[in-house]
Amino acid sequence: xxxxxxxxxxxxxxxxxxxxxxxxxxxxxxxxxxxxxxxxxxxxxxxxxxxxxxxxxxxxxxxxxxxxxxxxxxxxxxxxxxxxxxxxxxxxxxxxxxxxxxxxxxxxxxxxxxxxxxxxxxxxxxxxxxxxxxxxxxxxxxxxxxxxxxxxxxxxxxxxxxxxxxxxxxxxxxxxxxxxxxxxxxxxxxxxxxxxxxxxxxxxxxxxxxxxxxxxxxxxxxxxxxxxxxxxxxxxxxxxxxxxxxxxxxxxxxxxxxxxxxxxxxxxxxxxxxxxxxxxxxxxxxxxxxxxxxxxxxxxxxxxxxxxxxxxxxxxxxxxxxxxxxxxxxxxxxxxxxxxxxxxxx
Numbered sequence: 001x002x003x004x005x006x007x008x009x010x011x012x013x014x015x016x017x018x019x020x021x022x023x024x025x026x027x028x029x030x031x032x033x034x035x036x037x038x039x040x041x042x043x044x045x046x047x048x049x050x051x052x053x054x055x056x057x058x059x060x061x062x063x064x065x066x067x068x069x070x071x072x073x074x075x076x077x078x079x080x081x082x083x084x085x086x087x088x089x090x091x092x093x094x095x096x097x098x099x100x101x102x103x104x105x106x107x108x109x110x111x112x113x114x115x116x117x118x119x120x121x122x123x124x125x126x127x128x129x130x131x132x133x134x135x136x137x138x139x140x141x142x143x144x145x146x147x148x149x150x151x152x153x154x155x156x157x158x159x160x161x162x163x164x165x166x167x168x169x170x171x172x173x174x175x176x177x178x179x180x181x182x183x184x185x186x187x188x189x190x191x192x193x194x195x196x197x198x199x200x201x202x203x204x205x206x207x208x209x210x211x212x213x214x215x216x217x218x219x220x221x222x223x224x225x226x227x228x229x230x231x232x233x234x235x236x237x238x239x240x241x242x243x244x245x246x247x248x249x250x251x252x253x254x255x256x257x258x259x260x261x262x263x264x265x266x267x268x269x270x271x272x273x274x275x276x277x278x279x280x281x282x283x284x285x286x287x288x289x290x291x292x293x294x295x296x297x298x299x300x301x302x303x304x305x306x307x308x309x310x311x312x313x314x315x316x317x318x319x320x321x322x323x324x325x326x327x328x329x330x331x332x333x334x335x336x337x338x339x340x341x342x343x344x345x346x
Contacts, residue, residue, distance in 0.1 A: 007036075011122030012325045013059040014052040018333070020326035021059060025118050027126050035081060035129045036072040037089060040141035042120035044332040044342040045149065046174065047265065052329055054267055062329070063120025063344075064091045067135065067144035077129040086135040088147045088302065089120070092294040093131045112294055121325045121344060133298045136306040142319075142343055143305050143312035146175075149341075150301040150310055152263060152292040153179035157187060159288045160237040160261040164188040167231055169253060171195050172241035172264065173203040173215075175315055175341045180239050182210045182310060191231075195223065196242070199337045206314050206340055227253050234258060243270035247287065251275050256283050263290040318342045 007027040014020050030036060043065035051062055070085045081087070094101055094109035101109050113128060135144050153176050162168055166189045170181045173196035184192045191213040196203070198217035207215050216226060227235070234255025240247055243266035250260045280287075304310045317340040320328035325344050332342040 007124065009123040011118045012062065013119075014048070014062045014326075014329070015056040015059050016052065016054050018052050018330065020052070020329070025122065027118075027124060030072060030074045030126065032074040032076040033128050033130075034074045034126055035070055035077055035132060037068040037087060037125050037127065037132070038071045039066055039068040039120060039122060039125055039346050040086075041068075041145040041346065042066040042344045043145045043149070044328050044344065046332075048329055049333045050265060050267070053333065061119025061122075063122070063325075065145050065148040066120035066125070067141040067147075068125070068346075069141075070132070071124070073129070080134065081129050081132055086139075086141065086144070087132040088135065088144050088298065089125060089127055090131045090133065090295055090298065091148050093128070094294045096130075107294065107296060109294055121322070123322070123346065133302065136302055139302065139306045142316060142345065144302065145343060146305055146310070146312055146315055146341065147298060147301040148295060149176050150179055150304065151295040151297045152176050152290075153183055154297040154300055155292045155295075156180050156239050156241075156261050156263055156290050157183045159290045160184075160239050160259050162187050162189050162237055165190040166236040167191045168237045168239065169193040169195060169227075169235050169250075170212075170239045170241070171246050171250065173200050173207055174241060176263070177239075177241040178203060178206055178210060178315070178340070179310055180241065181207065181212050183304075184239070185211060186309060193227075193235075201337045202317055202340055203336075209314055223249055224252055237261065240264055244273045245270045247273050248275040251280055251283070251285060254283060254285055258283070258285055260285060260287045261290050262287065263292060315341045316343050320344050322346045 011025045042063045048062045067088045093113040094106040095111040098110045168189050170177050194207050194212045195216040235253050237259045238250035240262040241264050328342050328344050
């Protein structure tokens, strides 16, 4: 164990359009409820790409899919989080004391803890101990860094209420979409269809290994005609990880009383949803936004990774060293045909 008076460490920041900077960042001494974590692995998320491309107008921290090892603890941190403990760092944590938390609605927390300094692409990160969860024995740091996107996939599957032997479509073959497809099969769906652009070759390879019913290329197939022939009664649920504009297609594909779960981000014209309100109403559909902030389901996510129900080797397609973080984000942005998940290792 070591005690910091003032730690100087390296971190990467980003701003649009696709600019990166390595800085020496100071970390002040820990508060009594804080923990210092040495980062071991951090995944590149689509949000990191968007921040670097268009969101960040000034230099901003990036990286939130991370795991690491505790190297210092404040005096009020419980013994279960001792120095040397391998942990995941939650992207956001409910406060536990606001009105919604006290009502039991922790997913609607009004005072979320985003206390993350200075972001995941840094040598160290300082967080409150309530934001940490220990790793199961034997789960390595690379695999554990997949837990954050997996909690989003879990949230989506639960929101969609997939029935046993249900029929579902997943829009978008990214890491979260692939995880959703696998979890839908684990939940007992009889048929799981995955849709997306044909150029995502590496992701379609992963989809076939996962065992999806069919892969549909939206730039080559007519989805409406396809599902009219194969699922004439409609789908029980459509889980959308593609841009908001695709929700209109989900409305057409759902059966009467179907559920659409949505988690996707896009800026510009694709952020607008345009659909037939009468169709939505008379089919008695439900559209459920799944923001996954705060992220819940960490114990389930780590267990699924530990047992390889979600196989880390199937999802981590590329590894970069920490000093190549800018290249890792740039590669994730431009090489979707070649990637599933890009991981930065420390």
